[in-house]
Amino acid sequence: MSESTKELRELNTAVAEKVLHLAACDSWRSINFGRGGGAAMINENCEHNGQCFPAKTGPAHYSESIEAAMQVVEKMRGCGIWTQIQTFTHTTQVRVEMGVPSSECQEWGATMEEAICKCALKAVTKFELLVDKAAALAALEQKS
Numbered sequence: 001m002s003e004s005t006k007e008l009r010e011l012n013t014a015v016a017e018k019v020l021h022l023a024a025c026d027s028w029r030s031i032n033f034g035r036g037g038g039a040a041m042i043n044e045n046c047e048h049n050g051q052c053f054p055a056k057t058g059p060a061h062y063s064e065s066i067e068a069a070m071q072v073v074e075k076m077r078g079c080g081i082w083t084q085i086q087t088f089t090h091t092t093q094v095r096v097e098m099g100v101p102s103s104e105c106q107e108w109g110a111t112m113e114e115a116i117c118k119c120a121l122k123a124v125t126k127f128e129l130l131v132d133k134a135a136a137l138a139a140l141e142q143k144s
């Protein structure tokens, strides 16, 4: 595993634990569905109620897959945090901004997925005390 892949995997785990509040769990085991089915990880009888990922293989690749990264964006939205993704002509780096009505933060990444993950980690720390208020406001706006 290259150094950059290792860094992305560490980023995935940090996002799973701190942003999505999933726990690393040992109850997952690998099964093989055989012809046409392939291998999969299943989890029976742990105390996390679906809120965990296999400790051995790690969580979804949030910083590498756009589908997984969008789960992070959706989670932020649910907390009342908006996300803006920007690309530029002078650099291949991608900038992601996240914010609540009274504050915002930004991060850069080699890819959109990486920038989303880095920004989400910054945002959950920075907006910790603001998100409840923002989520309440967002819910009110949806109703009207």
Ligand SMILES: [Zn+2]
Binding pocket: 025, 026, 027, 043, 046, 047, 048, 049, 051, 052, 053
């Ligand atoms: Zn579990």
